[in-house]
Amino acid sequence: xxxxxxxxxxxxxxxxxxxxxxxxxxxxxxxxxxxxxxxxxxxxxxxxxxxxxxxxxxxxxxxxxxxxxxxxxxxxxxxxxxxxxxxxxxxxxxxxxxxxxxxxxxxxxxxxxxxxxxxxxxxxxxxxxxxxxxxxxxxxxxxxxxxxxxxxxxxxxxxxxxxxxxxxxxxxxxxxxxxxxxxxxxxxxxxxxxxxxxxxxxxxxxxxxxxxxxxxxxxxxxxxxxxxxxxxxxxxxxxxxxxxxxxxxxxxxxxxxxxxxxxxxxxxxxxxxxxxxxxxxxxxxxxxxxxxxxxxxxxxxxxxxxxxxxxxxxxxxxxxxxxxxxxxxxxxxxxxxxxxxxxxxxxxxxxxxxxxxxxxxxxxxxxxxxxxxxxxxxxxxxxxxxxxxxxxxxxxxxxxxxxxxxxxxxxxxxxxxxxxxxxxxxxxxxxxxxxxxxxxxxxxxxxxxxxxxxxxxxxxxxxxxxxxxxxxxxxxxxxxxxxxxxxxxxxxxxxxxxxxxxxxxxxxxxxxxxxxxxxxxxxxxxxxxxxxxxxxxxxxxxxxxxxxxxxxxxxxxxxxxxxxxxxxxxxxxxxxxxxxxxxxxxxxxxxxxxxxxxxxxxxxxxxxxxxxxxxxxxxxxxxxxxxxxxxxxxxxxxxxxxxxxxxxxxxxxxxxxxxxxxxxxxxxxxxxxxxxxxxxxxxxxxxxxxxxxxxxxxxxxxxxxx
Numbered sequence: 001x002x003x004x005x006x007x008x009x010x011x012x013x014x015x016x017x018x019x020x021x022x023x024x025x026x027x028x029x030x031x032x033x034x035x036x037x038x039x040x041x042x043x044x045x046x047x048x049x050x051x052x053x054x055x056x057x058x059x060x061x062x063x064x065x066x067x068x069x070x071x072x073x074x075x076x077x078x079x080x081x082x083x084x085x086x087x088x089x090x091x092x093x094x095x096x097x098x099x100x101x102x103x104x105x106x107x108x109x110x111x112x113x114x115x116x117x118x119x120x121x122x123x124x125x126x127x128x129x130x131x132x133x134x135x136x137x138x139x140x141x142x143x144x145x146x147x148x149x150x151x152x153x154x155x156x157x158x159x160x161x162x163x164x165x166x167x168x169x170x171x172x173x174x175x176x177x178x179x180x181x182x183x184x185x186x187x188x189x190x191x192x193x194x195x196x197x198x199x200x201x202x203x204x205x206x207x208x209x210x211x212x213x214x215x216x217x218x219x220x221x222x223x224x225x226x227x228x229x230x231x232x233x234x235x236x237x238x239x240x241x242x243x244x245x246x247x248x249x250x251x252x253x254x255x256x257x258x259x260x261x262x263x264x265x266x267x268x269x270x271x272x273x274x275x276x277x278x279x280x281x282x283x284x285x286x287x288x289x290x291x292x293x294x295x296x297x298x299x300x301x302x303x304x305x306x307x308x309x310x311x312x313x314x315x316x317x318x319x320x321x322x323x324x325x326x327x328x329x330x331x332x333x334x335x336x337x338x339x340x341x342x343x344x345x346x347x348x349x350x351x352x353x354x355x356x357x358x359x360x361x362x363x364x365x366x367x368x369x370x371x372x373x374x375x376x377x378x379x380x381x382x383x384x385x386x387x388x389x390x391x392x393x394x395x396x397x398x399x400x401x402x403x404x405x406x407x408x409x410x411x412x413x414x415x416x417x418x419x420x421x422x423x424x425x426x427x428x429x430x431x432x433x434x435x436x437x438x439x440x441x442x443x444x445x446x447x448x449x450x451x452x453x454x455x456x457x458x459x460x461x462x463x464x465x466x467x468x469x470x471x472x473x474x475x476x477x478x479x480x481x482x483x484x485x486x487x488x489x490x491x492x493x494x495x496x497x498x499x500x501x502x503x504x505x506x507x508x509x510x511x512x513x514x515x516x517x518x519x520x521x522x523x524x525x526x527x528x529x530x531x532x533x534x535x536x537x538x539x540x541x542x543x544x545x546x547x548x549x550x551x552x553x554x555x556x557x558x559x560x561x562x563x564x565x566x567x568x569x570x571x572x573x574x575x576x577x578x579x580x581x582x583x584x585x586x587x588x589x590x591x592x593x594x595x596x597x598x599x600x601x602x603x604x605x606x607x608x609x610x611x612x613x614x615x616x617x618x619x620x621x622x623x624x625x626x627x628x629x630x631x632x633x634x635x636x637x638x639x640x641x642x643x644x645x646x647x648x649x650x651x652x653x654x655x656x657x658x659x660x661x662x663x664x665x666x667x668x669x670x671x672x673x674x675x676x677x678x679x680x681x682x683x684x685x686x687x688x689x690x691x692x693x694x695x696x697x698x699x700x701x702x703x704x705x706x
Contacts, residue, residue, distance in 0.1 A: 025038065025126060042482035042484045043132060043482075043486075043511065045129065047126055047128050048128075052577075055625065057699050059699075063121075071129060076683060077692055080236075082118050085147070087142075088559060089559040089561075089598050090534075092145050093147075095116065099146070101301075102230070104281070104297055104372075105347060106303075107374045108374045110378070110414070113414070115305045122211070132509045132530065132532065133507050133509050138422075139466075140490050151215070156182065158179060168698040172198055173195060186219050188219075193210075194212075195211075201261070201695050206239060207239060210234070217229075224286065226284070228282065230281045232280075234275075242691070243312075244265075248325050250684075251642075255329025257395075259395070268399055268401075269399075272306055273307050281299030293353045295352075300344070302343070303343050310334050311334060312332055333388055335383065335390075338408055345374045347373075361429050371422075377416075379413045383408055390402050412453070418445075418491075422442065435470075437472075439467065441465070442466075447461075463504075466488060478516055479516050481513070481514045485509070486511075491505075496552065502553050505536045508532075508533055522568070524568070529560075533588075536553045537554075539593075558585070562581070566579075574613075579607045585601040586598070598635075600636070601634060604632050606630050611623065624652075628649070637686075642685075649673070651675065666703070672698045
C-alpha cells in the first residue's frame, strides 16, 4: 500500500476519535516495506504520529525520538546541522547514513564529511523507528536500527493548516499545509511550506531555514493505479550551534566554575552553516488484482553546504586525572576550519507483492530489487594561524574578528562514489494465530574514493547476505509474544597493513518480546529483550610502531538490552507515553579496550509523557501535558576514561482550543523543553571535544485550520 492509500484509510477512521490528544499508530511501512499491522510485526518498532509531533511541539528529528525506548537522541549534543541519535548502542543518525526518507536512503556521505541532509519535520506525516539490524530490506545499515521519515502526501478532505510560532530565543516561524480535495477526485495535490528565522540558544548565532514541498497524486483504473510525485527544496543559512567544549569547565568544575550553555566560543564572523537540499521523487503502485501489486519508489536528492567554525584547540597531552585544557583556568586556545561539500544521491526500489494460500497457510510475499548511488565531494581546510592569537576567555569571551580566509590551506579532500545493489525476498506467513516472517537479501556494495590531495584512489568491494526470521503468536486477548533473529552489514573502507581490503562489518541480533494491544483502550505496549553482536570491527594493529596507525579487523562488541515502551489512551482525552531501557554493553574483543563499556551507552534511561484534554466544565478546551527524561552516566571513549554525568530533563505543554475564530479553527499552544535549563553534556570524544545538550526552549504557537 502506498503512503497516499494508507493516508486515505487513516482519514476514514477519524470519526472514531473523540477527544484523544493523539492516536497510536496501527501500521508501519519501514519494518517490512508493507503496511503491516504493528501488533503482527515480530520486531520492536516505534511510530511517532503527526498528532504526537504537533502535541509535543517537535521541531526536529532528535526531538521526535525523545520518548522512544532504546534511542539516545542528540547523541553528539546540540547541532542544527544534523539529526544524530544512537539506537541500541550504535550511531543511527545522519552521520551514520541510517536515516531514510520515504523508505529510501538519503545521500550517504562519510561520517568525516559535514555535508548531510536534515529535513524539517513539518514535512513529516510520521516518524518510524525500527530497532535492530534491518539490512534484510535496506542493505548497509548500522545494526542498532534505523529511522524512516514519512513525507506528507495528498489526502482527500485534509484540513488546511496555517501555524505561526515564536520562541524565547527570538526565533519566529510560519508554516503552511494545504491541499486535498474530494475523495473521488482523480488528482489530489498538497503543498507544505515552512519559514523560520531568528536567534538560537547560543549568543551571536542566528539561523534561517525555509522549505517548500509540493506533491501531487494521480489515480486511474478505479484507484488501482496511483502515481505520486514529490518535490522538496530546503535552504539553511546562518550559523551553526555545534561547538567543541573542554572537559574541564563542562563535565567537571574548572577554576571559575562551568561554562554557560549559552556561551558562544567561536567567532561570529567565522560561524557559517549554509546548506541547500532539493529532491525530486515518485511513488508508483499498480494493483493488478487484490492479490498482486507492483510498486516502485525513486528519488534523486542533492545536498551542498559550506561550514565555517572556530573551535577548541586545547592544551595537548593532558589526561582525565590532570585535565588542564584551559590555560590559567579560563583561556581556551582555538583553531579555525572550513568545509565545503556536495552530494547527489540516486535511488530506486522496485517491489512485487503477492498474496496466496497453501493449505492452511496464507502468504504475503514481497520480492524486490533496489539500487542506490551517491556521488560526493568534500574539501576540508584549516587556517594557519597561531592558536594563542585567537584564544578566548570562556567566561568573558571577547571575539577577535580574525580574517581566516587568506590563511586557509587544504587538509582533507575526497571525491567518492558509493554504490549498492540488493535483491531481497520476504514472506509473511499467517496460519490461525501464528505469524511467521522470513526474509533474505544479497547485496553488492562498491566504494570508489579518490584522495584529491594525494591523487591516491582506494576501491572497496563488499558482498553480503542478510537474513531475518520472526515468529509471533496473536492471542485473542491482545497479547502477542514473539521471537526474531536478524542480521546487518556495513562496508568497511580503508586498507590493512598488507594493502588488502577489509571485510564488511557484520552484526546479528536475537530478540524476544511481548506486544500488548488492549481490548478496551487505544494503544500498544511492547516489552522486548535482545542480544546484539557486531563482528569484524576495526581495532588498532598490535604491530603498530609509535608512528603507525594501521588497523586490524578482529574487534567485536556486544550489547544486551531490555526495553519497555507504551503509547496508550487509558481514559478519554488522556494520552500516555512511557519508555524504559536497560543496557549492558561490552567490548568483547579488542587489542586495547577489551572488557570495557561501549561509548554513549548508559546503563539505563527512561522517559514518561502524559497529556490530558478537558472535554467538559470550565476547563473545556484546555490541554495540559508534562514529561520527564532521564539518561544515566556514559563514557565518551572506549578506554572508559571520559565519564559523562547522568542528566534529567523536564518538558511540558499547554494548549487551548479557541474554537472558531472567523472561518478557521484556532488552537493556542505553549511548549517547553528542559524547563529547568539544565546544563548537561551529551557526550565527549576527547578532553577538548565535549558537547552540551539543548537548554531550555520555550515556544508559543497559534494553529489555524479550516
